[in-house]
Amino acid sequence: MPVICFAGTAAGRGDQFRATMGVPRTPGANLLSRTAPLRGVPGLEEFVSALTRYRSLMLDEPDLERASSIEAEQLRVMEEVRDRVDDSAPLDEVLERLRADGAMGKIVEEVAEGLGVRMEVSGDEAYRSVEEDGLEGAGAMPVLVALQAVARAYAERYQARKGRLRREGAACPLCGTESGTMVKEGDRYYMVCPLCGYEWLVSEGAPACPRCGERERLGVYTDRVGILGLGACQGCGNVWHLILGEVDAPQILLPLIAMGAERFRRALPDAGRPGSEDG
Numbered sequence: 655m656p657v658i659c660f661a662g663t664a665a666g667r668g669d670q671f672r673a674t675m676g677v678p679r680t681p682g683a684n685l686l687s688r689t690a691p692l693r694g695v696p697g698l699e700e701f702v703s704a705l706t707r708y709r710s711l712m713l714d715e716p717d718l719e720r721a722s723s724i725e726a727e728q729l730r731v732m733e734e735v736r737d738r739v740d741d742s743a744p745l746d747e748v749l750e751r752l753r754a755d756g757a758m759g760k761i762v763e764e765v766a767e768g769l770g771v772r773m774e775v776s777g778d779e780a781y782r783s784v785e786e787d788g789l790e791g792a793g794a795m796p797v798l799v800a801l802q803a804v805a806r807a808y809a810e811r812y813q814a815r816k817g818r819l820r821r822e823g824a825a826c827p828l829c830g831t832e833s834g835t836m837v838k839e840g841d842r843y844y845m846v847c848p849l850c851g852y853e854w855l856v857s858e859g860a861p862a863c864p865r866c867g868e869r870e871r872l873g874v875y876t877d878r879v880g881i882l883g884l885g886a887c888q889g890c891g892n893v894w895h896l897i898l899g900e901v902d903a904p905q906i907l908l909p910l911i912a913m914g915a916e917r918f919r920r921a922l923p924d925a926g927r928p929g930s931e932d933g
């Protein structure tokens with residue numbers, strides 16, 4: 655299983671992901687404040703309109719301006735590397751090749767410039783320090799945005815060629831990132847990777863716990879609207895987010911939208927018990 659260079663806990667990655675996707679610490683502000691940069695970047699309007707359409711499902715109001723400038727950078731990088739990501743090789747090999755010929759460092763520098771982030775070190779050095787120290791370092795943000803863009807370009811090609819594979823488990827078969835987001839389509843249940851956006855089939859007919867495979871002792875908590883749900887496994891204690899209703903949004907946005915299912919956590923039988931927070 656290729657596990658790319660993210661150290662730290664899954665919870666930490668979630669926070670980082672929220673940060674890069676532009677969820678502000680305090681809700682409110684900025685929504686729809688500026689749309690001018692959207693014109694002319696293919697895919698960006700679709701992203702922003704989905705973010706706007708589903709904002710009431712989300713846990714926090716998205717910072718639209720920040721999210722769209724990050725997405726514009728990622729779409730640009732994806733376009734730039736699309737022909738250079740060989741999806742028949744593992745992703746960590748593809749990343750290593752891009753790093754070795756200096757392309758990754760260049761991409762990190764371009765992303766930093768595009769987002770107005772001042773870098774203290776070169777793109778190569780920033781990339782290396784994320785590989786070594788994880789996402790804690792000061793220059794980690796443009797590296798994460800660049801890495802995610804390359805991983806998304808890879809996953810897009812892979813999924814177009816091979817489709818959504820049947821795989822057990824919560825770890826993304828392409829990049830190794832753990833997913834806590836399940837999407838129901840008809841009677842099929844797919845996991846969505848929060849990093850690369852790849853979707854894989856975990857069960858048919860009924861949901862199964864993505865962590866341990868349990869099918870019987872499961873609870874799904876939802877509301878009358880029924881679009882989002884919270885899955886809870888009595889076998890292993892895992893808690894995860896479900897999209898049960900139709901949500902028409904780019905795959906990469908699904909984990910962020912599904913996070914709204916956290917609202918149902920208080921309905922869990924053991925809510926508030928110490929240790930029940932991180933299922």
Ligand SMILES: [Zn+2]
Pocket residue numbers: 809826827828829830831847848849850851852
């Ligand atoms: Zn992935």
Ligand SMILES: [Zn+2]
Pocket residue numbers: 863864865866867868887888889890891892
């Ligand atoms: Zn389980």
